[in-house]
Amino acid sequence: MLIKSKVFAPQSDPRLKAGDEAERQMAFLLDRRFEDRDDVFVLHDLRIQKGKYAFQIDHLVVTRYGIALIESKSIHSKVSITRHDERREHWSREFRGREEGIPSPVRQVEEQARLLREYLRENADQILGKLLGLLQKGFGYCPFDTYVGVSTSAVFNLARGTPLPEHVFKADEVAPEIDCQLKARGKQGSFLNLNPLTALPWDMSRDEALATARFLMRHHTPRVPAVAPEAVAPPAADVVAAPAAAPAPA
Numbered sequence: 001m002l003i004k005s006k007v008f009a010p011q012s013d014p015r016l017k018a019g020d021e022a023e024r025q026m027a028f029l030l031d032r033r034f035e036d037r038d039d040v041f042v043l044h045d046l047r048i049q050k051g052k053y054a055f056q057i058d059h060l061v062v063t064r065y066g067i068a069l070i071e072s073k074s075i076h077s078k079v080s081i082t083r084h085d086e087r088r089e090h091w092s093r094e095f096r097g098r099e100e101g102i103p104s105p106v107r108q109v110e111e112q113a114r115l116l117r118e119y120l121r122e123n124a125d126q127i128l129g130k131l132l133g134l135l136q137k138g139f140g141y142c143p144f145d146t147y148v149g150v151s152t153s154a155v156f157n158l159a160r161g162t163p164l165p166e167h168v169f170k171a172d173e174v175a176p177e178i179d180c181q182l183k184a185r186g187k188q189g190s191f192l193n194l195n196p197l198t199a200l201p202w203d204m205s206r207d208e209a210l211a212t213a214r215f216l217m218r219h220h221t222p223r224v225p226a227v228a229p230e231a232v233a234p235p236a237a238d239v240v241a242a243p244a245a246a247p248a249p250a
Helices: 014-034 105-122 171-187 206-218
Strands: 002-004 040-050 053-063 066-073 078-083 089-095 098-102 144-150 155-158 168-170
Touching (some): 002 206, 014 053, 014 171, 040 206, 066 105, 105 144
Parallel strands (some): 002 040, 078 155, 144 168
Antiparallel strands (some): 040 053, 078 089, 089 098
């Protein structure tokens, strides 16, 4: 079910235009896969204000079995990924015949997931019910899955023996991967991620998943575009009237 779409504005910058095209393609693929399901809730271009900072998520899929965040990347050339260790992963791409470094979209979407988890945990009492009518349910043990969807025309350049990072997919692979994950978890019945403090399972019903999506939709805070100051007319007192014409001689 589609909860929030993105309104695309005309872009003159080639990079912004390409970025919009990548998001449009990913939105189409997710909507086509999930819009007829009443237990999967999709939001595009979600921006949440958290304190004095805000974080933006390209695509979000909320289900009973977890929450998936997708970062769209418009990369149509060769992509090089060098993984140094579990904490350092360097990305670069070809642009106009030159190689340039780019931020890791894997780290970017992981940070978005961290902030979203914190935000939902802070507001769980507005979304979820209580276990046995006593204990407030929360999102601390909810699975947050992260995906990077790269343009289908991108070519990955990896060192021999280096696998593609597990969170990175071509754009047309993301929706099937999420669907596969949902089916696998659905066969397990429900999540039984036990809270070691209470020994009670974390669980989210279909209605709670919908409530989560609607809560995030209500708290979407669009970026306010900068507006050039309008020309201000001078105060009336500063306007000097033109002198009256002298009367014509008799």
